[in-house]
Amino acid sequence: MSITRSFLDTPFVRRSNRLRTFITAAWLGWQIESNWADPFLFAIYSIVRPVTSVLILVVMYSVITNGALQEPIFAYIYLGNALYILVGQVITGVSWSVIDDREHYRTLRQLYTTPMDGYFYLMGRGVARLIIGLISVLITIGFGIIAFQLPISIGAINWPMLLASTILGVLSLAAIGMVVGSLTLMLARHFWSLGDAISGALYLFTGAIFPLDVLPAWLRPIGFAFPVTYWLELARRAILGPNAAKFPTLSGFSDLELTGILAAITLMLLVFSWFFYRWALHRAKENGIFDMETSY
Amino acid sequence: MDTNLAIETNDLGRVYRLRGPKRKGDAKQLVALDGVNLEIRRGELFGLLGPNGAGKTTVIKILATLLLPSSGVGRVEGLDVTRDVQEIRRRISMVSGGETSGYGLLTVEENLWMFARFYGLDNVTARKRIDALLEVVGIADRKRTKISDLSTGLRQKMNFVRGFISDPNVVFLDEPTLGLDVTAARDVRGFVKQWMHDHPDRTVLLTTHYMAEADELCDRLAIIDRGKLLACDTPENLKHRLQREAIFNLKVGPLGPKPSRDAMIEAVPGVRQATIVEQNGHTELNLILAQEDVLSNVLAHLTRRGSSLISLEKREPTLEDVFVDLVGRRLDVDTSHHAEGEHAAG
Numbered sequence: 333m334s335i336t337r338s339f340l341d342t343p344f345v346r347r348s349n350r351l352r353t354f355i356t357a358a359w360l361g362w363q364i365e366s367n368w369a370d371p372f373l374f375a376i377y378s379i380v381r382p383v384t385s386v387l388i389l390v391v392m393y394s395v396i397t398n399g400a401l402q403e404p405i406f407a408y409i410y411l412g413n414a415l416y417i418l419v420g421q422v423i424t425g426v427s428w429s430v431i432d433d434r435e436h437y438r439t440l441r442q443l444y445t446t447p448m449d450g451y452f453y454l455m456g457r458g459v460a461r462l463i464i465g466l467i468s469v470l471i472t473i474g475f476g477i478i479a480f481q482l483p484i485s486i487g488a489i490n491w492p493m494l495l496a497s498t499i500l501g502v503l504s505l506a507a508i509g510m511v512v513g514s515l516t517l518m519l520a521r522h523f524w525s526l527g528d529a530i531s532g533a534l535y536l537f538t539g540a541i542f543p544l545d546v547l548p549a550w551l552r553p554i555g556f557a558f559p560v561t562y563w564l565e566l567a568r569r570a571i572l573g574p575n576a577a578k579f580p581t582l583s584g585f586s587d588l589e590l591t592g593i594l595a596a597i598t599l600m601l602l603v604f605s606w607f608f609y610r611w612a613l614h615r616a617k618e619n620g621i622f623d624m625e626t627s628y
Numbered sequence: 629m630d631t632n633l634a635i636e637t638n639d640l641g642r643v644y645r646l647r648g649p650k651r652k653g654d655a656k657q658l659v660a661l662d663g664v665n666l667e668i669r670r671g672e673l674f675g676l677l678g679p680n681g682a683g684k685t686t687v688i689k690i691l692a693t694l695l696l697p698s699s700g701v702g703r704v705e706g707l708d709v710t711r712d713v714q715e716i717r718r719r720i721s722m723v724s725g726g727e728t729s730g731y732g733l734l735t736v737e738e739n740l741w742m743f744a745r746f747y748g749l750d751n752v753t754a755r756k757r758i759d760a761l762l763e764v765v766g767i768a769d770r771k772r773t774k775i776s777d778l779s780t781g782l783r784q785k786m787n788f789v790r791g792f793i794s795d796p797n798v799v800f801l802d803e804p805t806l807g808l809d810v811t812a813a814r815d816v817r818g819f820v821k822q823w824m825h826d827h828p829d830r831t832v833l834l835t836t837h838y839m840a841e842a843d844e845l846c847d848r849l850a851i852i853d854r855g856k857l858l859a860c861d862t863p864e865n866l867k868h869r870l871q872r873e874a875i876f877n878l879k880v881g882p883l884g885p886k887p888s889r890d891a892m893i894e895a896v897p898g899v900r901q902a903t904i905v906e907q908n909g910h911t912e913l914n915l916i917l918a919q920e921d922v923l924s925n926v927l928a929h930l931t932r933r934g935s936s937l938i939s940l941e942k943r944e945p946t947l948e949d950v951f952v953d954l955v956g957r958r959l960d961v962d963t964s965h966h967a968e969g970e971h972a973a974g
């Protein structure tokens with residue numbers, strides 16, 4: 333708390349309501365996500381769970397391919413799935429706090445009578461899950477290197493491209509999370525976890541596990557519209573090198589082209605989420621959603 | 629626009645669409661507020677008094693920018709509640725009674741600190757205020773207790789403190805003593821009075837359905853029922869309206885078949901209002917009479933119905949009587965118990 337305290341008191345942060353909101357919300361999110369009574373549970377949640385889900389995939393893969401774990405395409409698929417952990421974590425991280433604050437902590441009214449900025453509040457609340465997600469991704473990849481000899485060498489990674497694409501990818505996911513959160517705010521229904529549902533449903537459309545070309549032509553646009561598709565491709569190229577085995581779907585595009593597409597979609601999503609949030613808030617106030625205290 | 633007005637509403641209306649079994653063209657509507665006009669001056673402790681469902685919370689939510697009005701205008705310190713949301717939020721705070729919510733894993737101090745940050749307070753000021761306020765409400769020793777470990781009463785106190793941490797110009801208190809025990813309720817009222825005394829330019833809008841509370845605290849009161857404002861004045865003036873009338877409490881034997889307020893008013897000219905409560909074996913009548921000599925007719929009427937007088941008391945008008953006179957029914961049966969209990973203990 334003391335670090336956050338002094339940080340919030342720097343003149344730069346003090347002057348900006350949005351920055352202050354964002355940091356305070358991130359602090360709150362971290363208290364909630366990391367303050368597990370039991371560190372053991374925390375470890376299961378952020379380490380064991382993701383690793384197991386990747387293990388399931390590895391087992392399926394090796395059954396289907398007769399144990400061809402040395403094939404170069406395996407590393408590509410493994411990485412895609414490891415990175416995909418972030419999708420659910422970020423979308424849910426940003427959107428879930430609406431339900432959490434409204435129905436669990438019942439603080440929505442208290443929050444929305446302060447001058448804090450709701451958009452930056454939700455974004456801030458997502459930071460904790462992003463951090464946990466990143467830890468899970470690193471652990472999963474590390475596990476892959478040790479257990480399956482994934483051909484990854486730290487020195488050969490294209491760090492600028494990995495960093496840039498991941499920042500864009502995370503921003504786009506946060507924007508999607510904002511849209512989901514706004515929907516939740518507006519509809520006052522108890523979506524258990526729309527974020528998880530969406531990330532689950534889109535799993536098949538992002539080339540995480542099989543190329544988009546496998547899908548019927550009329551379903552493919554979903555994958556091409558979803559920024560994660562480009563982020564996964566760029567991140568995998570950055571980690572494995574441009575010549576590693578990969579799905580043919582996006583092989584016609586250069587790194588720069590893919591980055592451009594990802595940046596454009598991300599920007600569009602951010603702008604859209606900004607206006608969508610304002611509109612949802614207006615609807616919520618029109619319909620009296622802040623009253624809502626659906627029993628939990 | 630009068631700049632001395634802290635709160636102003638102009639024909640404020642609110643309609644709720646009721647969610648029910650969905651059938652087309654059958655959307656039910658509920659008029660929660662109907663043409664409410666309020667003018668609350670800076671420095672006033674103003675009360676909204678009304679029974680359950682009167683629309684008190686709806687007024688507060690609209691003014692606190694949580695709900696849009698369906699019609700009319702609301703202003704807080706001259707700012708429009710639909711347009712100047714951000715600016716209004718810098719100046720107000722809102723606390724609901726029975727509010728036991730909060731982030732259970734934060735300590736009392738952390739929770740208050742966080743809200744102070746959302747209001748833009750710097751660290752030093754935030755800490756000073758938190759310490760001072762916790763001291764005043766007597767939970768300074770719980771500063772580092774996790775909220776989840778607090779009793780509901782203490783949580784309520786913490787939330788009450790939250791409402792004053794930002795040093796707001798206008799405070800909305802929605803039934804602040806709801807669910808508190810007698811002493812805690814008295815503490816809260818004492819705090820509000822003291823705060824108003826220390827900050828004479830601030831404004832409090834308080835809702836309650838406890839008559840005694842309204843009478844004790846408020847500079848002025850509005851009585852609201854079914855979304856409509858029925859009267860607005862100082863408690864003294866409101867009671868003064870009944871100065872010419874005579875108010876009696878009667879305890880009588882069983883009143884025979886189906887005693888009703890309407891029958892009583894019809895049968896005895898000069899009875900303005902009557903409330904009838906049947907209680908183990910006898911009946912309590914509360915009568916507002918146009919003048920005192922109507923009483924003999926009332927007694928004659930009771931005798932005709934085969935009832936007999938057990939006790940009779942003439943008393944000064946209370947806000948409860950004002951309410952009954954305006955609305956035709958009691959505010960809330962529980963209210964009297966609450967008030968009585970408090971006197972007994974105090």
Ligand SMILES: Nc1ncnc2c1ncn2[C@@H]1O[C@H](COP(=O)(O)OP(=O)(O)OP(=O)(O)O)[C@@H](O)[C@H]1O
Nearest residue numbers: 620623644658660679680681682683684685686687
């Ligand atoms: N979100 C909502 N949707 C539908 N109807 C509502 C909603 N909120 C309030 N109402 C209705 O509007 C009317 C006024 O409610 P309100 O909460 O303002 O009353 P109140 O005076 O605060 O009552 P109480 O003393 O019970 O708190 C009530 O009939 C209530 O049922």
Ligand SMILES: [Mg+2]
Nearest residue numbers: 684685686802
């Ligand atoms: Mg209410």
